[in-house]
Amino acid sequence: MRRILLLVSILSLTACTSLGVKPWERDLLAKPEMQLVENPMEMGFEDHTYFSKEGSSGGGSFAGGGCGCN
Template sequence: MRICLLLSMTLLAGCATVQPWEKGHLAKPIMAFDPDPLTARQHKQIYTSKEAASGGQGVGTGGCGCN
């Protein structure tokens, strides 16, 4: 019982609210997974063309580089 209580307290300690004045920091482009989606898509296109395989990256192309 103590272990469960300790574990739940530890997990709940990670829950935090974001204050309104802190949301501006989270909205910056540097915080995005892909700050430039167009460049990321181009890199995925080049990778799938060079590897002669498709799938797994969300790009539906063949090995020739055609759409």
Template sequence: MKIIKQALPALFLATCASVSGCAQVAPWERGNLAKPHMALDPYPLQSAFRAHIYGSREAASGSGSAEGGGCGCY
């Protein structure tokens, strides 16, 4: 019984490692993974624009051109 309790964590780790989700992707299936909606940031231009607006409104973009006053005004 003691051996089973000691072997159980090792068996659990081996099972987790064997079903980890790594898989071979065929070349003709890679196009599906390269679609824009599969990206971490599917709209990079919109995200950059929003970050610029946020930085301007919060006056968080550092020393430079005219930033907002931090009050949410333009």
């Protein structure tokens, strides 16, 4: 019983040793279809609008009022 417990604990400790992106896998992650945001410019505009509207309530830690006159 102790050997089985020892074996299970050793295997569980070594299970996370191969995490991370390998150099030959980086080209797959750099493809446009793998990006979280399809259009970064549009996302920037949406972030600006959101933070301008929510500035009075502290949304996004930007200074300014809720009127959008930053």
